[in-house]
Amino acid sequence: MSQLHSTAHSPSWAMLNRLVPGAQDDRQDPYRVVAVPQVDRIDFCIPCNPYFPTPEMFARMQGSLESILKYYPSDADTVTAELCSVLGLNQQTVAMGNGSTELITWIDHLLVRESLAIPVPTFGRWTDQPLETGKRVDMFLLHEEHDFALDPQEYVRFIRRRGSRVAVICNPNNPDGGFLRRHQMLWLLDELADLDLVVVDESFIDFVDGERAPSVADEAALRPNVIVLKSLGKNFGLHGIRFGYLVANPALAGTVRRALPKWNLNSFAESVVFMLKEYALEYRQSLALLARDRANMSLALAAVPGLTVFLSQGNFLLVKLPDGVDGAELRDRLLTEHGVFVRECGNKLGSSSQFLRLVVRPHEDVQRLLDGLQSCLPAGPTALSRQTSRGAHAALPQALAPAQ
Known part of the structure; x- marks a missing residue:
């Protein structure tokens, strides 16, 4: 059986694909993996959109592979200008980075001076990055009994008590998919207008179907x-x-943009950005398909005995395992016995190994996950589906949601 020992994050897809059946990696790595079978694995760990890019887009990139790899990309200003044209943004308000993690790093170095408040559990770089640079991180615990929902008023009171100078809100939140509506976010921004900085991480906002804009x-x-x-x-x-990328007023955006390397974006990123206008319809269709899959997957998981399923507006679902089931051991069995790769949340601050984050995937993939869970989990009571404080209709496609 595989043993994935993690000190930071799940092993990469590339690492899994390098493993040899029956071989053991005895190096002093963050992960030690034993006997992972070479089967077609299904990824429920990395929160990707399964419907985009389209096969045609991949074919175009494949056809341009030699030039993409052989030549320098355009400078970041050129790529940013095209992205702003596609999205209707003012270029002076945008800074583009080599992944959101690069931008989190620069925000911390340039704009966080003393302390940062963040609800937990959440995306780990928002706690780890400022801790690594010696900042005080004020962690506001989200409670399971409240479905991990963020109470804006309680969060503001917490920030005032701690004297935090920077506040972060991930909306939707990772790993639970909790979501604050626009009017709630605007209230928070008004209340925190005196802070040095408020960061709203909208990495998963495009997957929201509970609100139009x-x-x-x-x-x-x-x-x-x-x-x-x-x-x-x-x-x-x-x-x-x-x-x-980030959006901010020209002064803030310019501060970050000037710190970034001139060629911090690669040629693959440039090729995709310059294709986006042509595939805007396909992208919108991918989001509709994913919303449908999220609703169906939530219902299917809720039928697995012993699971608690939390409603989400991200492209993932948080589930709580039955008492006595260790998520790390279950993750290993799902991978080795069923070829299903899941995210166990034991290393997330404010969470535990009793929780899994499962990426939304099409029905045929979900069926293998269900088969694996039913095989590995003990028989137990009917699962619970959290459909209270966030509203049961929030995870359903608009066409299926009840009238307001």
Whole structure:
């Protein structure tokens, strides 16, 4: 059986594909992996969009592979200008990075001086990055009994008590998919207008179907202390390319942009950005398909005995395992016995190994996950599906949602 020992994050897809059946890696690595079978694996770990890019886009990139790899990309300003043209943004309010993690790093180095408040559990770089540079990180615990929902008023009170100078909100949040509506986010931005900085990480905002226009990026361009972060890799299913961007007022955006290397974006990122106008319809269709799959997958998991399923507006679902089931051991069995790769949340601050984050995938992939869970989990009571404080209709496609 495989043993994946993680100190930071799940092993990469490339690492899994390098493993040899029956071989053991005895090096002192963060991961030690034993006997992972060479089967067609299904990835429920990395939160990619399974419907985008289209096969035609991949074919075009494949046809241009030699020139993409052989030659330098254009400078970041050229690529950013094209992205702003596609998205209707003012270029002076945008800085593009080699993945959202690069932008988080520069935000921390340039704009976080003393302390940062962040709800947990959440994306680990928002806690790890400032801790690595000696900042105080004030962690606001999200409670399971409240479905990990963020209470904006309680969060503001917490920030005032701690005296935090920077606040971060991931919307939707990772790993639970919790979501604050636009009017709630605007209230938060107003209440925190005196802070040095408020960062809204909207890496998964495009997957929201509970509100037509949930982003606050337009507000960030006008406010003096707000940055909105976007992750194109997550939206477009291209984590390997490493590209993302932030939106802020020209002064803030310029501060980050001037710190970035001139050629921090690669040729793959450039080729995708310059194809986006042609495939806008296909991208919107991919989001509709994913919303449908999220609703269906949530219902299917809720039928597995012993699972608690939390409603999500991301492209993933958080599930709690039955008492006595260790997520790390279950992850290993799912990978070795069923070829299913899942994200166990034991290394997320504020979470535990009793939780899995499962990426939304099409029905035929979900069936293998269900078969694996039913094989590995003990028989137990009917599963619970959390459909209370976030509203049961929030995860359903608009056509299926009940009238308001």
